[in-house]
Amino acid sequence: MVPTLAGVILLIFFLFKFFGGDPSQILAGQVASQEQIDAIRHQLGLDRPWYVQLWIFVQDIFRFDFGKSWMTREQVSEIFITRLPATLTITLPILLLEVSLAIPIAMLVAYRRGTLLDRAAMAICVAAMSISFLVYIIVGQYVFGFQLGWFPVQGWSDSFW
Structure with missing residues (x-):
């Protein structure tokens, strides 16, 4: 079960990393400047190396902290619980x-x-x-x-x- 869970976590991470688009650009909008996009990337931690992002992703999963929804700005764990x-x-x-x-x-x-x-x-x-x-x-x-x-x-x- 542990290898399966690890495989699912890796699959989700890399699918979003390589095929999910750039969340900072999506959040900033089409008319945002590069400085605004870079600030959002830094705020989200997307300017860090991929292995650091993966480690934070795994830690957040086990803390039940899935961040905020990009659409509603609510905590995803609260949306899940409701x-x-x-x-x-x-x-x-x-x-x-x-x-x-x-x-x-x-x-x-x-x-x-x-x-x-x-x-x-x-x-x-x-x-x-x-x-x-x-x-x-x-x-x-x-x-x-x-x-x-x-x-x-x-x-x-x-x-x-």
């Missing part, structure tokens, strides 16, 4: 349903290994995993939100019921 309840409200019920169905089905298929049930379950699982997750989201919204009216299809409120 949106976490909505994300968990959507994902936790699905995760619980998924696990409560997957474990008994997997046990049944393992018990009937090599039978028609085993082969059919494998084919169904492969077919289900081949469909984009967005299709399941759209179908779920249509069936449970629009047709059955169990929850609103759009918007978010702090009070669930």
Whole structure:
């Protein structure tokens, strides 16, 4: 897990470093002078060597300090925390349903290994995993939100019921 995490951190860093554009130029705007751009680069630490920037990036990740949003100027960690309840409200019920169905089905298929049930379950699982997750989201919204009216299809409120 540690090598995977290190690889993901390196990949993210270098993708933004080489393909993300120049954040100082984006923040300064199109009519900014070179001095303004250089001042922003210094403020963001982009004038330092790449290995120093990487070290600071890793330290900030483990401190849960992702800096400020370029669009809203809010702390990214605060934005993340304020949106976490909505994300968990959507994902936790699905995760619980998924696990409560997957474990008994997997046990049944393992018990009937090599039978028609085993082969059919494998084919169904492969077919289900081949469909984009967005299709399941759209179908779920249509069936449970629009047709059955169990929850609103759009918007978010702090009070669930």
